[in-house]
Amino acid sequence: MNFANTPSFANQGLQPGGRLFLCVLTSLALLIGDSQYGLMEKARDAISVVLYPLQRAANVPLNLTMQVGDFFTAQAALKRENDALRERDLIQSSHLMRMSSLEKELQQLRQLNALAAQPSHAGVVAEVLYTGRDPFSYRLIIDKGSSSGIASGQAVIDENGLIGQVTRVQPLSAEVTQVINRHYIVPVMIERTGHRALLYGFGGGVEVRYLPISTDIRDNDLLVTSGVDGVYLQGIPVARVKQIDRLGGAAFARVRSEVIAGVQSSRFVVIMPNRRLPVAPPVPPPTDAANTDKKSP
Structure with missing residues (x-):
């Protein structure tokens, strides 16, 4: 540089x-x-x-x-x-x-x-295990059978009213047909008046059929067992009237009702004993006067 x-x-x-x-x-x-x-x-x-x-x-x-x-x-x-x-x-x-x-x-x-x-309702408490194979048959299987003294034909109730009837018994279990089964019939009476009728199941519900159109029945009337069939004790609540159809010209009224018991919800039930009806008195033999009358020309 x-x-x-x-x-x-x-x-x-x-x-x-x-x-x-x-x-x-x-x-x-x-x-x-x-x-x-x-x-x-x-x-x-x-x-x-x-x-x-x-x-x-x-x-x-x-x-x-x-x-x-x-x-x-x-x-x-x-x-x-x-x-x-x-x-x-x-x-x-x-x-x-x-x-x-x-x-x-x-x-x-x-x-x-x-x-x-209760002495008048002495029975056996059972638990509902499951429903029947056919959901439309409305049957229940309970955990008590013949080994617990259960027999076919016994009534089954819960804390509210009638559930149904024992229809098949095995040693450790039993089958209960519910009141809403379409083949089920319960003799009932109107609690308010005492008038007797037949309650039919129709597959999911119940109704009163063949009731004379002039019968004194009202909405919300309570239907209880009449006890005339020898199966159910008298006075068990079954259903409550919801609708009454009185068609003009018809001889019978159609009464739709609602089941009181928990047919689809109760887990525990009571199996009632068979009702013991009094033995019918023997028929008296014909008297001699009656035999004489029969032999005279």
């Missing part, structure tokens, strides 16, 4: 060695003055104020990284806590529903045991 045209003032000043000596001397003086007399305290304060925004700006990426990490950590913890609370809530809900069901069953059992303990 050609230094011929270099300005003369660039060659002026101390030599590098002198400059180094001057810088070292100045540094020592500042160090001694700061350590002994605190000469740089205010300078440091001023510099820290100027550099503070730069320090905050330099820490922004680290703070953002930490905040993002804390956010995802908190979200994961909240999700785990939420899942645990949801699982606990489901468990407690299932326990509550189970407790409600058990309480209902306990109340039903108490009522049935009290009913079965």
Whole structure:
């Protein structure tokens, strides 16, 4: 490089060695003055104020990284806590529903045991296991059979009224045909008036048929067993009148009714004993006068 045209003032000043000596001397003086007399305290304060925004700006990426990490950590913890609370809530809900069901069953059992303990309703308490194979046959299978003294033809009731009748018996179980079976007939009477009638099942419900159109029957009348068939005790609630059809010119009224017992919901039932009817008196033999009358021409 050609230094011929270099300005003369660039060659002026101390030599590098002198400059180094001057810088070292100045540094020592500042160090001694700061350590002994605190000469740089205010300078440091001023510099820290100027550099503070730069320090905050330099820490922004680290703070953002930490905040993002804390956010995802908190979200994961909240999700785990939420899942645990949801699982606990489901468990407690299932326990509550189970407790409600058990309480209902306990109340039903108490009522049935009290009913079965009555002298006029002495019977056997049984549990409904399942329904028949054909859902439209309206039959139930109970957990008591001939080994428990159950016999075909016995009436089956719950705490509200008549469920049906035992139609098939096995040693450890029995089949119950419900009153809503289409082949089922129950002799009943209107509790309010005592008028007797026949209640027919029609597959899912019951109705009174062949009732004279002039019969005194009203909506909401209670139909109870009449006891004339020798199977059911008198006065067991069976159904309640819901609709009466009296067609003009017809000889009979059609009475639609609603079953009172829980034919589709009861879990426990009572099997009633067969009703013991009094023995009919013997027919007296014909008298001699009657025989004489028969022989005379």
